[in-house]
Amino acid sequence: MSKTTDALLDGTGRFLDDRLRAARPVRGFLRKIFPDHWSFLLGEIALYSFIILLLTGTFLTFFFQPSMTEVVYHGAYTPLRGVRMSEAYASTLNISFDVRGGLLMRQIHHWAALLFMAAIMVHLLRVFFTGAYRKPREFNWLIGIVLFTLGLLEGLFGYSLPDDLLSGTGLRITQGVLQSIPIVGTYGSYFLFGGEFPGHIIIPRLYIIHVLLIPALLLALISAHLFFMFHQKHTQMPGKGRTNANVVGAPMYPYFMAKTGAFFFFIFAVLALLSTFAQINPIWLFGPYNPSGITAGSQPDFYMGALEGSLRIMPAWEWNVFGHTFAFNVFIPALVPLGIVFTGAALWPFIERWALGDYSEHHVNDRPRNAPTRTAIGMAAITFWGVLWLEGANDIIADQLQIPLYTLTWIARVAIFVGPVVAYWVTKRICLGLQRKDAHLLEHGVETGIIRQLPSGEYVELTKPVDEEMRAVLEYGRVGAPQLTGPPADAGEVPAPGARGPLGRMRTRLSRVLTEGIPVEADGHGNGHGNGHGSPAAVTAGEQEGARPAGPGPEHGGTDGDDAAH
Amino acid sequence: MQGSGEQFPPGDGAEELPESRAPHRVIGTPPPARARTLLETPPEDGPPEPRELPAGPSNLPQAKRAERLVAALFILSMLASIGFIAAYIGLEVGTVGSAGRSNLALGVSMSVAFGALAVGAVIWVRFLMPQVELTEERKPLASTRQQRDEFKKTFTEGAEASGFAKRPLVRRTLIAATVPLAIAPLVLLRDMGPLPGTSLRHTVWRRGMRLLVFGPNTPLRPADFAIPGQMITVVPDGYQDNLDVLAKATTIILKFGPGELKPPTVMNWTVDGIVAYSKICTHVGCPVALYEQTTHHILCPCHQSTFDAAAGAQVIFGPAARPLPQLPLTTDAEGFLVAASDYHEPVGPSFWERG
Numbered sequence: 038m039s040k041t042t043d044a045l046l047d048g049t050g051r052f053l054d055d056r057l058r059a060a061r062p063v064r065g066f067l068r069k070i071f072p073d074h075w076s077f078l079l080g081e082i083a084l085y086s087f088i089i090l091l092l093t094g095t096f097l098t099f100f101f102q103p104s105m106t107e108v109v110y111h112g113a114y115t116p117l118r119g120v121r122m123s124e125a126y127a128s129t130l131n132i133s134f135d136v137r138g139g140l141l142m143r144q145i146h147h148w149a150a151l152l153f154m155a156a157i158m159v160h161l162l163r164v165f166f167t168g169a170y171r172k173p174r175e176f177n178w179l180i181g182i183v184l185f186t187l188g189l190l191e192g193l194f195g196y197s198l199p200d201d202l203l204s205g206t207g208l209r210i211t212q213g214v215l216q217s218i219p220i221v222g223t224y225g226s227y228f229l230f231g232g233e234f235p236g237h238i239i240i241p242r243l244y245i246i247h248v249l250l251i252p253a254l255l256l257a258l259i260s261a262h263l264f265f266m267f268h269q270k271h272t273q274m275p276g277k278g279r280t281n282a283n284v285v286g287a288p289m290y291p292y293f294m295a296k297t298g299a300f301f302f303f304i305f306a307v308l309a310l311l312s313t314f315a316q317i318n319p320i321w322l323f324g325p326y327n328p329s330g331i332t333a334g335s336q337p338d339f340y341m342g343a344l345e346g347s348l349r350i351m352p353a354w355e356w357n358v359f360g361h362t363f364a365f366n367v368f369i370p371a372l373v374p375l376g377i378v379f380t381g382a383a384l385w386p387f388i389e390r391w392a393l394g395d396y397s398e399h400h401v402n403d404r405p406r407n408a409p410t411r412t413a414i415g416m417a418a419i420t421f422w423g424v425l426w427l428e429g430a431n432d433i434i435a436d437q438l439q440i441p442l443y444t445l446t447w448i449a450r451v452a453i454f455v456g457p458v459v460a461y462w463v464t465k466r467i468c469l470g471l472q473r474k475d476a477h478l479l480e481h482g483v484e485t486g487i488i489r490q491l492p493s494g495e496y497v498e499l500t501k502p503v504d505e506e507m508r509a510v511l512e513y514g515r516v517g518a519p520q521l522t523g524p525p526a527d528a529g530e531v532p533a534p535g536a537r538g539p540l541g542r543m544r545t546r547l548s549r550v551l552t553e554g555i556p557v558e559a560d561g562h563g564n565g566h567g568n569g570h571g572s573p574a575a576v577t578a579g580e581q582e583g584a585r586p587a588g589p590g591p592e593h594g595g596t597d598g599d600d601a602a603h
Numbered sequence: 604m605q606g607s608g609e610q611f612p613p614g615d616g617a618e619e620l621p622e623s624r625a626p627h628r629v630i631g632t633p634p635p636a637r638a639r640t641l642l643e644t645p646p647e648d649g650p651p652e653p654r655e656l657p658a659g660p661s662n663l664p665q666a667k668r669a670e671r672l673v674a675a676l677f678i679l680s681m682l683a684s685i686g687f688i689a690a691y692i693g694l695e696v697g698t699v700g701s702a703g704r705s706n707l708a709l710g711v712s713m714s715v716a717f718g719a720l721a722v723g724a725v726i727w728v729r730f731l732m733p734q735v736e737l738t739e740e741r742k743p744l745a746s747t748r749q750q751r752d753e754f755k756k757t758f759t760e761g762a763e764a765s766g767f768a769k770r771p772l773v774r775r776t777l778i779a780a781t782v783p784l785a786i787a788p789l790v791l792l793r794d795m796g797p798l799p800g801t802s803l804r805h806t807v808w809r810r811g812m813r814l815l816v817f818g819p820n821t822p823l824r825p826a827d828f829a830i831p832g833q834m835i836t837v838v839p840d841g842y843q844d845n846l847d848v849l850a851k852a853t854t855i856i857l858k859f860g861p862g863e864l865k866p867p868t869v870m871n872w873t874v875d876g877i878v879a880y881s882k883i884c885t886h887v888g889c890p891v892a893l894y895e896q897t898t899h900h901i902l903c904p905c906h907q908s909t910f911d912a913a914a915g916a917q918v919i920f921g922p923a924a925r926p927l928p929q930l931p932l933t934t935d936a937e938g939f940l941v942a943a944s945d946y947h948e949p950v951g952p953s954f955w956e957r958g
Contacts, residue, residue, distance in 0.1 A: 068655070070739040107844075113697045121844065134702045137691055141709050173744050206889060209850075210905060213887025213952035223803065223954045228796040233803075234850050234888070270741060278738065285738045288656070292728060292735070299724030306718035313710025328850035329817055329836055329882060331890045333904045348887065348922060349906045355924035357958060364953035366922045367887060400741060432907065442907055443920050 067290035072273035076163045081297060082156035085304045086149045087259060093146040094248065100136050102128035103198065103244030105237045114321050122200075122325035125240045129199040129320055144312035150192050151317075152308065154340040157185050161382075165415050167402035169272045170386045171395075177265045180258050182383050187251055187258070192338055194247040196318065200240055203318075205326025206335050209234065210348070217367035235328065272402050275513030277506045281400045334433055343422050346429030347374045350449050374425055378418055385414075392547035406475070407514045409468035410551045416464040417457035424452045465553075472555040475511045478503055479557050512557075657733040669730035676723030683715035799956070804949045806839075806852040808942040811935055813840035814856065814879070822939040823856075825875040831860040832896035834912075836882060839942075851950055853882040853890060854930050855901070856940070857912050863899075867915035872931035874940060879930035880916045881950040884908055886923035888952045901927070924953065 054060050071077075104124035110117050112127065113134035132139035161181055164170050170178035193211065197204045212234045216226040231238035270284050279285050287293060311317075323332065337345050347370035356363040389411070390396065405412040427434065428449040435442040482500035490496055503511060660666040690708035695701055746754070762768050813822045817836035820843045828835070834857045842848040859876040868878055880901070882890045889905035899913040908921030916927035928950050931943035949957055 068737075068739075070737055113702065114699060134699060135697055137694070137696050137705055138709050139696075140702055140706045141713070144706075206905065209889060210887045213889075216952055216954045217887070219955050221955075223799045223956055226954075227799050228792065231796045233847050235846055269744060270739075282741050283738050284741055285736060287735060288737055291732060295724050295728045295732070299721045299728070301721075302717045302724065303721035306714045306716075306721055309710055309714040309717060313707060313714060326846075328846055328888075329838065329853040329890055331892045331904055333893060335889075335904055345906075351922045353908075353918055353922055353924040355953060360958040361955055362953045362957040364924070366924050367953065370922075398744065432904070446907065446920075 067288065069267070069289040069293075070270075070284045070286045071289060071293040072271050072279075072284055072286035074274045076167070077271065078300060079156055079160035079163055081300055082304060083153055083160055084259065084263075085301045086153035086156060086308075087255065088301070089149045089305060089308060090146060090153060091252065093142045093149065094252075096138075096142045097132065097146060098248060100128060100132045100139060101125070101198070101244075103241045105200065105235075105240050117321065117324070120325065123240065125198060125200040126320070126325045129201070133321065141309070141312055144317050145308050147196070147317045148308050148311045148315075150195060151338060151340075152304070154185075154188050154192060154338075157181070157188055158340070161185060162415065162419070165382070165385075166405040166412055167272070167274075168399065168408055168411065169402050171399040172386075172390065173269055173398055174265070174272070175386045177262055177269075178386055179383055180262045180265075182379055184255065184258050184262065186379060187255055189340055191247060191251040191255065192340060194243045194251070196338055197243055198240060198247060199318075199320045200326050201320035202323040202326050202330055202332065203320070203335055205235065205328070206331055207337055207341075208239065208326075209328065210345075214348075214367055214371045217364035217371070219361070219363060219368070222368075235326070270400070272400050275401050275404065275510050277509040279401055279509070281398060284400070334436075336430060336433065339426075342427075342429035343425040344371065344375060344429070346425035346427065346431070346449070347371070349431055350425065350428045350446060350453060352450075374421070378422060381418070388547075389551065392544055392551055394548070401513060403514045404510070406468040406471040407554065408551070409465045409472070409553055412468050413461040413464040417461040420456040420460035421453065424449055424456050428453075469553070469555055476555050476557045479508070479511055655737065656735055660731060660733050662730075666731050669726050673723045673727045673731065676719045676726070680716045680719035680723065683712045683719060687712040687716060799954075803851075803951070803954055803957070806945055806950060807842055807848050808839055808852055808854075808930060808945045810942065810944050812942045813935070814838075814854065814932075814940045814942065815840050815843055817843075817853070824938050825877055825934065825940060826938075828856065828858050828877060828940075831858050831863070831876065833858050834894040834901070836890075836892075837879070837940075850888070851883060854879050855882045855891070855894075856932075857894070857899075859899075859913060863913055865914045867917070867926075868913070869915070869929055869931070872929055872943065874932045874934055877932060877940065878912070879932050879942075880910075880912070880927040881930065881946060882927075883951040884923055885918075885925040885927060885950075886921070886952060891927065 050060075102124040106124045107121050108124050108127050110120050110122055110127050110130065112118070112130050114130050117130065129143070132143055134140070164178065164181065193207070197208045197211075212226055212230060215229065216222045218225065226234070229239070229242070230236045231242075271286075273279050273284055273286065276285070324330070336342070348367070351366050351370040354365040354369075356365065403411075405415075428446065431445045431449065432442060434440070435445050482502045485499045485501055487499040488496055489499055502508075687709060690705065690712055694705040694708055696705045767774055814837035815821060816823055817838050820838070822840065823837070834855055837854050837856055838849055839852050842852065856877050856879045859878065861876065864870065864873065864876065864878060872878070880891075882892070884891050884903040884905065886903065886906055886908045889903050891901050891903040891908070891910065893902040893904055894900070894912070895902065899911060900919065901910040901912050901916065902908075903921070903923070906922050908923030909919045910916040910923070910927050911919050915929065918924065918926060928946045928948050930946055933941055933943040935941045
């Protein structure tokens with residue numbers, strides 16, 4: 038250890054520790070272990086995008102005027118000189134052309150917003166598909182969903198601020214949707230807009246929500262999200278020596294610190310590069326907002342695409358009864374599809390927990406193939422969202438692919454129902470196929486390509502057993518999660534208390550579907566019928582699952598003796 | 604906190620390093636962990652504590668190369684940052700071209716400054732730091748039974764001492780007091796906007812109000828708009844710059860040849876085959892700006908609601924549920940196109956009170 042380090046620790050270190058008694062906690066912090074996997078970086082992308090959003094956003098507030106007062110433009114952009122516009126739009130032009138670095142900061146801000154939302158989406162999917170939301174991480178899952186929702190709002194309000202023709206059109210749609218909500222819609226719209234659309238107050242109001250209210254909520258929730266992650270320790274991918282009772286990886290100091298710092302700079306560099314060469318939201322081309330004007334091909338930012346698509350896909354249903362209007366064609370697509378996705382996502386950990394009767398802690402992630410039903414549900418949700426998202430660009434797609442617009446909408450109207458079912462079925466088959474492949478590897482080993490002739494004249498291919506690292510990965514979490522309780526009552530047994538009644542039967546059925554998988558047969562007869570009955574790893578409530586993988590194996594199989602069934 | 608009652612001599616923290624829960628993984632030969640100490644007492648005898656992390660990388664020649672590379676990248680980053688400052692000072696903005704050049708210079712230098720730092724740091728971690736994998740035990744997240752019982756006791760004692768449980772009068776009146784307290788801030792939001800009243804049912808169009816061509820803001824005679832198949836946007840005279848008015852009153856007029864207009868178009872409201880519809884889509888209020896002459900279809904670019912202009916702007920396709928309202932037209936004494944009245948039904952998106 039160098040003299041400088043010593044001097045630093047003895048001087049400054051002592052000064053701080055005398056006052057804070059921080060040596061022990063800070064040492065624990067420095068030695069904190071972070072498991073490594075590329076997919077663990079997705080959340081970091083979101084975090085660093087958020088920090089970049091705060092930095093660039095603060096810069097933008099120094100120059101942006103959140104005002105709808107009309108001014109005549111006299112700035113650098115000659116085509117718009119002499120045009121009447123709001124101060125908001127004029128100041129955005131000013132940032133773009135008259136402030137050094139302004140255009141760069143504006144474009145980084147917008148690109149970072151897109152990256153923030155994209156990273157949240159992918160991170161959320163990673164957490165879902167690997168089962169990382171399971172106990173004890175349900176809070177973080179819920180916080181993540183709230184963060185996603187707030188991010189949607191924050192983005193919508195943010196890109197509405199420049200008051201250009203495109204963003205004004207987005208606001209008009211937002212107002213129309215708000216107005217359609219039964220009973221409270223009209224009042225909600227009048228209160229938000231301070232009267233009729235567009236009014237003169239919406240930009241300042243969106244501004245304070247965009248720069249103070251939602252960012253404060255985001256910051257608080259992100260802090261809680263990180264605190265929980267830190268306190269509960271990160272999950273890890275299955276591997277040799279990795280169990281539910283440990284965490285394997287590199288320490289925070291110096292490894293993770295250096296890597297994550299590098300990652301922050303990398304994200305900043307990519308965003309700066311995009312913002313230099315990939316123009317985004319060129320508001321000067323759109324002109325100031327006017328409710329009489331619009332351009333064809335108006336598109337929201339990508340994360341709002343699903344909402345836009347659900348508005349487009351909806352048939353024209355409207356009721357007029359008892360002097361009131363039920364605009365189903367507007368408020369159903371605005372609320373229901375995303376409501377299903379978000380509510381479903383929020384409830385899922387609890388549904389799965391209940392169906393499986395699985396109350397143990399999980400710190401080792403599942404491989405998606407080993408939870409085929411969960412993976413299939415996730416893919417169905419992606420398909421649902423994806424159809425809406427594509428439908429949100431149906432005019433562009435129709436134009437580019439030369440498909441009639443109405444045909445495309447009808448395809449989407451069918452695909453929104455059929456697509457998720459197909460995705461569910463296909464995903465499940467793929468997962469089970471992959472499980473079968475894994476089972477084959479475990480049962481027969483890896484093919485070597487060496488053909489040997491036996492004394493009898495028979496030719497066989499030599500296989501070698503999979504190595505330990507691979508075995509640990511392949512064996513972990515086979516046949517999904519632990520099953521609820523024993524076999525169903527078809528054997529004339531009395532069903533377990535949790536499996537009685539209609540709800541109980543549903544639970545048993547759900548449990549059976551969720552634990553569907555291809556068992557590995559010790560005797561090598563991998564006939565692979567995937568009914569999941571072979572999973573004997575029943576875990577009682579509250580039992581610590583501990584180090585052992587949840588799956589059938591000779592060492593802990595056969596609690597019900599149903600291994601004999603094969 | 605364990606040990607909080609003990610007294611440590613100042614600066615003695617080094618002796619109090621907690622034992623790690625992690626099993627020590629030794630890579631390389633460990634030198635004494637603390638070779639030097641300020642303590643006057645000699646260090647205890649016995650083997651030095653094993654290191655958790657080796658002092659250096661295993662592949663030294665590779666590390667040497669990596670070191671030079673990392674230093675080069677950091678210098679590159681430094682130069683790029685200086686370039687960024689130089690570009691800021693040197694490149695003026697104020698025209699589209701100069702803003703573009705400034706953006707290019709600032710953006711490239713910024714990307715290089717961050718990118719070189721990132722790549723340098725990654726190479727540093729990969730080749731200059733020894734590769735380690737440590738294992739840390741997880742403790743169950745749940746507190747022990749005893750800790751929970753202690754918490755329960757503390758909480759219960761507090762609740763009892765406060766009398767919250769024992770004195771229902773205080774408890775209930777407190778709860779009763781908080782309800783209006785919570786409602787009060789909501790009441791404060793009331794003045795965020797006026798009540799809608801019947802404002803959504805009317806526009807500014809009045810009998811005799813001229814239709815101005817949107818943009819040039821000039822009035823229009825039927826003879827100026829004589830070619831069938833045209834569609835233009837018109838706005839009410841005197842309100843051409845009032846966005847609140849335009850958001851409801853913007854209108855499109857279309858010219859049809861004889862016999863092309865069909866019911867339910869109100870023929871009395873047309874002038875020489877010129878028919879006027881609200882431009883505000885009945886779905887969520889976008890301007891219906893696209894018109895296909897051959898089919899007479901008006902298309903909203905937002906959500907593709909399609910209206911048949913020749914037949915009372917009825918909905919042909921898309922999410923809009925109602926036809927575009929028709930504006931009664933006539934001409935004034937000077938022969939200009941004017942409104943004969945306001946719209947006879949609310950324009951724009953649906954709302955609860957519309958009926």
